Amino acid sequence: MAKHIFVTGGVVSSLGKGLTCASIGMILEQRGLRVRLQKFDPYINVDPGTMSPYQHGEVYVLNDGSETDLDLGHYERFTHAPLTKDCNYTTGKIYLSVIQKERDGFYEGKTVQVIPHVTDEIKAGITRLATDDVDVVITEIGGTVGDIESLPFLEAIRQFALEVGRENCLFIHLTLVPYLKAAGELKTKPSQHSVGALRQIGIQPDILICRSEVSIPQDERDKIALFCNVDKKAVIEERDRQFSIYEVPLSLVKHGLDDILVKRLALKTNPLDLSAWSEMVDRIINPKQEVRIAVVGKYMKHRDSYKSVYESLDHAGFAHRARVLVVRVEAEEVSTRGSEALLAGVDGILVPGGFGMRGIEGKIEAIRYARLNKVPFFGICLGMQCAVIEFARSVLGLEGANSTEFDPHADAPVIALMEEQKQVTQRGGTMRLGQWPCSLVPDRLARKAYGQERITERHRHRYEFNNTYRKAFEEHGLIPSGTSPDGTIVEIVELADHPWFLAVQFHPEFQSKPTHAHPLFRDFIAAAIARRGSGRTAAD
Numbered sequence: 001m002a003k004h005i006f007v008t009g010g011v012v013s014s015l016g017k018g019l020t021c022a023s024i025g026m027i028l029e030q031r032g033l034r035v036r037l038q039k040f041d042p043y044i045n046v047d048p049g050t051m052s053p054y055q056h057g058e059v060y061v062l063n064d065g066s067e068t069d070l071d072l073g074h075y076e077r078f079t080h081a082p083l084t085k086d087c088n089y090t091t092g093k094i095y096l097s098v099i100q101k102e103r104d105g106f107y108e109g110k111t112v113q114v115i116p117h118v119t120d121e122i123k124a125g126i127t128r129l130a131t132d133d134v135d136v137v138i139t140e141i142g143g144t145v146g147d148i149e150s151l152p153f154l155e156a157i158r159q160f161a162l163e164v165g166r167e168n169c170l171f172i173h174l175t176l177v178p179y180l181k182a183a184g185e186l187k188t189k190p191s192q193h194s195v196g197a198l199r200q201i202g203i204q205p206d207i208l209i210c211r212s213e214v215s216i217p218q219d220e221r222d223k224i225a226l227f228c229n230v231d232k233k234a235v236i237e238e239r240d241r242q243f244s245i246y247e248v249p250l251s252l253v254k255h256g257l258d259d260i261l262v263k264r265l266a267l268k269t270n271p272l273d274l275s276a277w278s279e280m281v282d283r284i285i286n287p288k289q290e291v292r293i294a295v296v297g298k299y300m301k302h303r304d305s306y307k308s309v310y311e312s313l314d315h316a317g318f319a320h321r322a323r324v325l326v327v328r329v330e331a332e333e334v335s336t337r338g339s340e341a342l343l344a345g346v347d348g349i350l351v352p353g354g355f356g357m358r359g360i361e362g363k364i365e366a367i368r369y370a371r372l373n374k375v376p377f378f379g380i381c382l383g384m385q386c387a388v389i390e391f392a393r394s395v396l397g398l399e400g401a402n403s404t405e406f407d408p409h410a411d412a413p414v415i416a417l418m419e420e421q422k423q424v425t426q427r428g429g430t431m432r433l434g435q436w437p438c439s440l441v442p443d444r445l446a447r448k449a450y451g452q453e454r455i456t457e458r459h460r461h462r463y464e465f466n467n468t469y470r471k472a473f474e475e476h477g478l479i480p481s482g483t484s485p486d487g488t489i490v491e492i493v494e495l496a497d498h499p500w501f502l503a504v505q506f507h508p509e510f511q512s513k514p515t516h517a518h519p520l521f522r523d524f525i526a527a528a529i530a531r532r533g534s535g536r537t538a539a540d
């Protein structure tokens, strides 16, 4: 029977619950256990797919096409746990299912209520992951204890523990222990209050993980233990990371979390082996070189809008023992201030995915700069579509080239709505989503990077390369180097006459791991390092 770990958060949001869950998953996997991870999000959207990146950061896409919270990206980067649509439930998704059942007559005349019907639906979502081949299910409850929205989820996990046996469940509460500089003191009161709020709804945490700017001395940890009714050894410090998020599991193990988890859940495990992970962290802490990569996008002010892209750039850096310095460039500013002013001195340019018209011309200008100045370029999804538009306008002489997303009556619609999208009217979950196979053309950059002919990558788009223009592009040197296996959808294009200019319709950033950089990111950074090494990049 699978054991359960529930992780709640207290005091403030953005404490890194997702990272902590991912780290716990990674530690348990390294002890030979089979883990699954899932997140409950208390908002009413059915999934984050319809939300602006300004609201919740990046939308993370799974193999099965689910559009999920970005914390699932941490789960995949830290563990090997397979993720599916059952790994992210929002309040909206739970209610949608309850209301559908009510319409179908499932409740046989009963009054449908939050307790028990909504809480039952939540519990069913937890049980769905606890299959026979799983040792531990880690469930993250989004939001902060004390929020009205989180209450049904907290009530559901309280009931769940009662049903499967308290000994089979572990409650971890992540809290903040602020350091007041003026007083020179750590403050434990907010944590006491937050645990108090949890206890009021019947949940006594077993472990407290305390986020803090500074180290928490033993006497302060003892005080927290006493007031929060938690074992002294179970008050674990999680200090702000110095270099990288990938240090978190090592720090949690150092503070004893690993043994407590195993003991409290009576898990049969192997000894912990963190050698590969520690080697990776060493590469992060001691890089041998630096490269500067400009990311030209439109949600640059939100830290998490392109989360997986930034992570994948880092991973590629780890592979080369290089620190990747990201220069965040607002696409609109490229139009107003010019590409030279914003891009001179970078070793590579990346244009990520996106939607809508704003910033498009700036992205196109940045791509032109990369093409003409032979700066390594990597385009992702909208980034590929912009590369195609740029080439059509500048090289094929099609001045009116555009995507029908931005100009439905474009003279030369080189990017156009996919046939299957033409009938779609609903917004949520209706794009071309999830994993699709792709065949790679021999002897091109893409094939060399992957080292194989057939790959699968994740997608999230409505528009595509328009095959009417395919021959013209090829004849002028923008080569389709990866297509759907039947050859109809162009998935990758690359420039023949350029050190490294490659753009993809899919999202490779969802398949990169810190210990295994994605091959395209890895080779993009290699090209950037080569450019820097050749002295072609202006001195800083």
Ligand code: GLN
Residues within 6 Å of the ligand: 352, 353, 354, 355, 356, 380, 381, 382, 383, 405, 460, 461, 462, 463, 464
């Ligand atoms: N807006 C474009 C499309 O729908 C690109 C999407 C993306 O970059 N994810 O095709």
